[in-house]
Amino acid sequence: MSAGFKPVIWNGSKIVYDAILLACVGIYLFTYLHIAPAMAPRGTGVDEAIRNMRAFGSLAFIMLTFILCIGPLARLDRRWLPLLYNRRHFGVFTCVIALVHASQVLGWYFAFSSVDPYVALFSTNTSFRQLRGFPFELFGVFALAVLCILAATSHDFWLKFLGPGLWKRLHVLVYAAYAAVVAHIAFGALLSGKNTGLAIVAAFAVATVAGLHLAASWRPSPLEDIGKGQLIDAGNPLSIPDGRARIVQLPDGNAVAIFRHKGALSAVDNTCAHQRGPLGEGCIVEGLITCPWHGYQYRVADGQSPPPFTEKIATYNLYLKDGRLLLDPQANAPGTPVEPLKLAGASS
Ligand code: HEM
Ligand code: FES
16 A cells, blocks of 8 residues: 555555465365375375366355455454455456366266357356255356446446446345355255265355454444434544544544544545545554555545545535534535644643
């Protein structure tokens, strides 16, 4: 993340993130394909082609599970935020791994079919009325189609083209893809009853995703939402850590991020102009409010991105009374300058 306000382009952090991701992918595949078979008792191994498709299929499932955990983890503990920062590359990698798995399946199970493998995939098994033998591949096809759409539209061009609202709604489809992958595994590998290890991993993965989402939604709210009179009591100003923010919920459902920087407070809309990231969960980097999601930056005093960028967010007015911080819930137009509120006696 740089104070030079880099939008979503390549930078050092992304290269390190991707390198670590690739290393983890390599370690998993090497362990699955070479170390595990060497340690397995004689006669328990499977054909190399099947081992390959299982290695890539299980890896895609684990990666997708991890992607879904990053959001709630970052909400529960800020130390996970760096993972959130580059989650889109993680998603594209997952799609590539799932594509390799699917192409191995097509090249093995359907290669000697009398019809085209793609036709065979949809027409060979039509046992829709029974659980055992159900055409579980179709769940995989649906999940893969969603992953491809999400990977293809992950670039900022599509974000601008579709608009943040529609783009975000489209990307919520990742949950449908996950449910489909779980069904793919349950109706395929698990109903065959031969893969206890995968059953344990899948149960643990689903419980972790569900548990983390519940924990993140039940977490005692860090928001201080009072808003009885015209001004909202935003709490003790001195307890906001320097360089960080307190998020205050407004009665109309919007949220405001009140940042402390160099002994003064500034309030801005909590929603980033890029993809609606929670600015109040970010921090100040070299004098600029920096979004935790992809590093978009805004000046504390007027909510504007530094030139040459043109994004603007709304600012709010703050007051101090009897040691309490008061917030005017009426937003100023995006980019309106507001003099930061000096904290008497505060260390900067
Ligand atoms: C066109 C799409 C897909 C097709 C045709 C397909 C097909 C298959 C087949 C035939 C198997 C059984 C392999 C065997 O053990 O003999 C399998 C297993 C599996 N697939 Fe897929 N799949 C697709 C997409 C996906 C996707 C998108 C994911 C995950 C993101 C996935 C994850 C898995 C997993 C975890 C297994 C079980 C591996 C194991 O037994 O250890 N598949 N798939
Ligand atoms: S930088 Fe992407 S949502 Fe804020």
